[in-house]
Amino acid sequence: MKLRPYQQQAVDSIWHEWETVNKTLLVLPTGTGKTICFAKVAEEAVRRGKRVLILAHREELLQQASDKIMSASGLTTAMEKAEYTCLGQWDRIIVGSVQTLCKDKRLSMFSKTYFDVIIIDEAHHAVSSSYQAILNYFDQAKVLGVTATPDRSDMKNLGRVFESLAFEYTLPKAIQEGFLSKIKVQTLPLTLDISSVKISTGDFAVGDIGRVLEPYLEEIANKLMEYRDRKIVVFLPLIATSQRFCEILNERGFKAAEVNGKSQDRTEITQAFAEGKYNVLCNSMLLTEGWDCPSVDCVIVLRPTRSRALYCQMIGRGTRLSPGKDHLLILDFLWHVERHELCRPAHLIAKSDDVAKRMTEILEEKGMDLEECERDAESDVLAQREEALAKELAAMRKKKAQLVDPLQFEFSIQAEDLTHYVPAFGWQMTSITDSQKKTLEQFGINGDSIEDAGKASMLIDRLQKRREEGLSTPKQIRFLENKGFKNVGTWSNNQASKMISRISASGWRIPKGVVPATYKPPVEDFSPQW
Template sequence: MQLRLYQIESVTSVQKDWQDGATDVLGVAATGAGKTQIMLSTMLGHADIPPVLVDGKRGLLIAHREELIRQPYERIASYWKHWLPNVGIVKAEENQPHRQMVIATVQSLHAKRLQTLLHYGPIDYLAIDECHHATADSYMELYQALKKANPNLRHMGVTATPQRADDIGLITVYQKNSFAIDIGYLVREGYLVPFKSLELATRTSLKGVRKTGNDLNAGQLKHVFELSNVFELVVDSYIKYAQGRKSIAFTVSVEGAHDLAAAFTKRGITAIAIDGTTPKEERRRILAAFSRGEYMVLTNCAVLTEGFDQPDIGCVMMVRPTVNRSLFVQCVGRGLRTAPGKDDCLVLEFAPSSGHNLASLGDVLGLPREVIEASRQAADEAEEGDVIGGMSFDGQDVHGLEGNPLELVARQIDYLKGTALHWERRDGWMILGLGEGGDGYERILAITPPMMTDPFKLFGLMKPKGTWDWSAKQLASAENFGELAEVANQYAEERGARNLMLKTASWKHQPASEGQIKYLRRLARGSGDKIKWQLLSKGDAATLITYYQTREALERVGMWR
């Protein structure tokens, strides 16, 4: 076995930090980086890297689930054979707490077994895999017991997702971040495949689904999302976009996993489900058959999110909305490993039309909030099966798929940054108040949100000064946003009051007037609850007034979408 350069650097960094006095260090390694290799090499050494388990010192490696215990043990059997007599497992019927190196889970090291483990000597080095769980009570109790037995305990945790969904930061456990290996680096260097995604509208609503713990309530989510038409859409989308790719699907419930597998089978696509109640021997048989290609689609509920490695998976189907970013990353990671003949991984995200602030690939890759919100807004307005977003990632840059909201909004954001005029982007619309022109008319311009099936449209609103009712009509349309923006800017220059339109106008920074706030309260009605009235500037108030005037006028004539 030959370690990759970044793995050598990671191991060396952890050992140096321990030597320098840091007792608890964190390593962030994207799925596919080889976390197990890094942890074992840190403990057992490799080539020119010395082991830390010398002179009788003991090590403990904690896996998150019992089925993941075998992986490090098998890795040791393959690459550190001379260590095998000194390696023990503590789980279920296996109980070898006397060995120098022990592999276990928090659950398998219950109080009695932990006492037995420490009876044979304190633990000197602790490694925790998937350590984003490390702030949970069970982990903290184990850590404190080990630390009490050995105040000089050295501890490393490794995870792909250092931010817990419950917002309890790992800074409460770890003193220092020893290394970080991100997805971009691994894709650029060829250790993971590039990936692309399509986000498809389901027309389901999550209104009323509450959050329980660190994610959406599974029971409520199942009833509103795991519907026959959604599963039919999943199968249709697989056939349309991913036919021939070995695929894994994540569902909300166990029943949903089996129903989805049945829906695939009904359409002639080999599929099978696996869940937490599947007997171990049956699970091994299913996974082996999937590996051999006897099934093209493997569906599951909360079983294969961590530690499952099947490199030739070419498509990941997220058929379970989640607000848990860590869970989302873990699921997507199942498809990013390299394999012969595999060029990329396709992620199909099935999006509800409304509800919570859901995790998405755009969120994971750090896209601007406006870009992510455009896709969510498109989900509210699209028909079932419409592609409402999509992107590709080559390790360096995120590229929107031509014509979808992500690409179009990115262009809008670039335009907003570059123009001197004070365009405001709200609800996907781009709005510019022109003020009163030389002909005595007040005007507003509005450009429609990016909708894949329509060209962009430019609407003009106008009313005589001193009146209340705005009239609206379409001024232009164009497939290309840049072309329409040029038309809009020319119209504004010809008919608008420049001192009102410029971003840099000094009056915009003055406190909002009583008249502005009074008028704005009337326009906002019930939707103004979140406005911090006392903090508004004149520019803020003018922008909001223009927005509400535009919305009201276009709703009246059926043009607001």
């Protein structure tokens, strides 16, 4: 099986990381082939004479892993689950149930060096005690965690388990490169009041959601009438709510079916839905992992959540490509919630919370393509930031500090990845070192306000890259922006130096004929001089 370019890059990056660390992480959005990637890693490990354990917490994920490994490499797998054991089997790849293997009695059947490589599917679960028991027992193994896009809190938790991020492929990039479906959002004019819902273990309590949602089900079904030509998956909080909503839809002429964890015939129902015998599939959080149906072109989330990872998993049921499918439609509602933020479509791709907030406002005003909405929102937020920055810079100028404040520099070069940086791994969270501070000072940056080594390292790398590319320095940017010039962060070092020389020659006043607010430096001529 030939890997896509980003998949090959992911596999290569994993092996590269394992040269220096034992535990690394792969982040790929749903539908981009994370199972194929770790199947190829497992295949290469076997080629190198190693024994591989693939861990998952659900039967569907174990079977999916086994099937993908067979299709990708032709290798068979052994099972470590309940009454099945891999001991005595010839297979070098084992798919194992976490619930079975985490027990002390089961672990004691293996030597601590029995597995050379451990792969954890849906790795956001790896922080749990059951996974940790297994990892702590096989503590010499190389570990790969694979997960879809997690939120920041998840990344912080995963940073306690994994030592590095080997590779990340984002949802916007997958859409832009044509590997996932475009996403459009339509906000329906119905306000769902969940302000009374309690928080339990960090998310909205499903029991409360079911109770609050029940009175809205009839009206929600009425709003869906014009979307009967869509192939829809609906996520609901409780089995009873899911079953009731399915009944209401069928009363209105939909061909709806319902599956839950207790359904004996769920395989038959999901297959019938895939074949078009049903056009709506209702479920109570059963289909968030381990189920694929590429022809799904509409997703409705009636189980509000604060977890970006969970929200991405739900929406991910509809992001795969399929013949005749132009885009995925997310039908969203006007959610009224107090005190606690909940995930909305904007959180699928927004790079920051303020962009997500503005995107949500735009989407509630009009339905549109998600990427187009992000561009509009980023433009609005940038304008707001520049206004706020102007006020902050006015106060900063009075200090006349010799070194440039890193915040000013980040905004000047519009480096959102620096501005919104959040450390994830252990070394990144440590305090900035004296050596890093000294290096930053050599670049003209005051490192006193930088709290962690990860941010300092990222900023130093950016400064070195700018120097190599011949771009303006922090001090040049500060001086010229203080004089009223715009976008100096995009100027070359030479362009900035020439303008500073002109200002110096004019007695440190703006040269005649130059309007700083609209000035653009002349394009430099790099043609050969004969």
